[in-house]
Amino acid sequence: MKEAMFYKGIGGDRVRCNLCPWNCEIDEGERGICGVRENRNGTLYSLSYDNLTSANLDPIEKKPLFNFAPGTETYSICTAGCNWKCKYCQNWQLSQGDLTGRSISPEEIVTKAKDAGAKGISYTYTEPTIFYELAYETARIAHENGLYNTFVTNGYINPEPVRRIAPFLDAVTVDFKGSGDEDFLKEFAGVADLAPVYTSIMEYYRNGVHVEITDLIVPEIGDSKESTETMVDWIANNPGADTPLHFLRFYPAYRVKDLPPTPIETLTEAKQIAESRGMDYVYLGNVGRDNSTRCPNCGHEIITRRGPRALRVDIANGLCPNCGKPINVSGLDWTGG
Ligand code: SF4
Incomplete structure (x- = not known):
């Protein structure tokens, strides 16, 4: 505490x-x-400060972060609790679970991350905003020890806490869930106003944090094409078309067990919508496919992935080695690339 x-x-x-x-x-x-x-x-x-409920070594691509420190392993931690109440939560055992966890100091977390061979620490699985104090202190010490820090978040955080942690935060994955359809989110996540999410994304972006966006597409109830178009246009016009965007497949979970997994066609259609509106890096997640990154200009394979793991990075000084286009991939200091 x-x-x-x-x-x-x-x-x-x-x-x-x-x-x-x-x-x-x-x-x-x-x-x-x-x-x-x-x-x-x-x-x-x-209360979550010294109640760590999960810690695992994951590929950074599982966050998902595809255009940040590709191929590295990240020590991934969480506590219980969340500030949203998604009925389709994919991690509900953790987010809605017992608050009581392991008492472990930020210094010990950093030591465990280094001992495990991680290049960084990810605050993930549940909502890092609600274990902010633990994340802040750990992130500060992690930076002193040469590790990166990433948030996987719903983006529901006020601007001042974003500004305060930004110097220690290297990348963030913000999940729109249902393309940010407010009617859907009001009914299934208990959140009616997404304006703060747009604000926090821009706050992270302006403060130099690498931003990737995910969208969990829930079939039948959270798969509106119009919402996808609106979300994509906002991303393209704000953080920009070079923001990596991941459409994630839903699997029945928690209180939404009566729907099937998202059809692949729905995800493919969302990808086509995003690409047709100019997005440079669009990926499909939870579908068991390889997801290599290609130069948006010439198609050269700049990051080769098999499953969730990046095997090879081919970027020269931030540019595509084939055509010279600037590539939005950061965190290469941690890859040795
Ligand atoms: S305002 Fe504070 S107490 Fe309320 S949900 Fe958000 S983090 Fe929790």
Whole structure:
């Protein structure tokens, strides 16, 4: 347990948490919507700080991050809790699970990551925003030790916490879920307003964090083509057409078990929509296919992947070696490439 960052007293023993756009006003003895930040006598505490519930070594491509530090392994950690309540959560055992985990310090996490041979640490599986204090402290120490840091997030975070952690954060994967269709998200994730997600993506981007975007397409209820077109146009016009975009296949999970996995045709159609609107790097995830990265100008294979793993990187000083086009791939310092 650790005193939370980003809160203030609002009279009596009440506090307002300003970490995420819910801006919960919390009475003494109560918790915020995420269930892991508790007001004790007017002080807000992060209960997840020393309750690590999962730690694994993963290929960075599994986050997914395809245009960042390709081929490296990342030490991936999480605690319980989330600030969204997706009925189709693909990691519900972790996000909705018991808060009690392993007590481990940020220093120990960094040591374990290095001992495991990881090039970085990813804050993932559940929502890193709600274990911000642990992520912030670990990320700071990880940088001192030459490791990178990445978030896998729903992007539901206020701008100031983004600015505060950005110097220690190297890449972020933001999941739109259902192409950001607000009606769908209101019913199935309990979130009605996505404006803060757009704001945080731009905040990460402007603060120099490499951004990739995923979109979990849930068949029948979260697969609107119009929403995909709107989402793609926003990405192309804001962080830019060279932002890597991943369409992810849904598998029945948690409280949405009565739908089939996303048909491959639906995912292929979404990819075609994105490419026809000028997106440079579009991938399909959870489909068991190779997903090599090609130069958007000449088609030269610049990152060769088999399954989730990058085997070969062919980029010269940030340019395609065949045609000279600038390539949006960062984190090559950690690959030796
Ligand atoms: S982080 Fe948790 S307590 Fe803070 S505003 Fe968001 S949901 Fe509420």
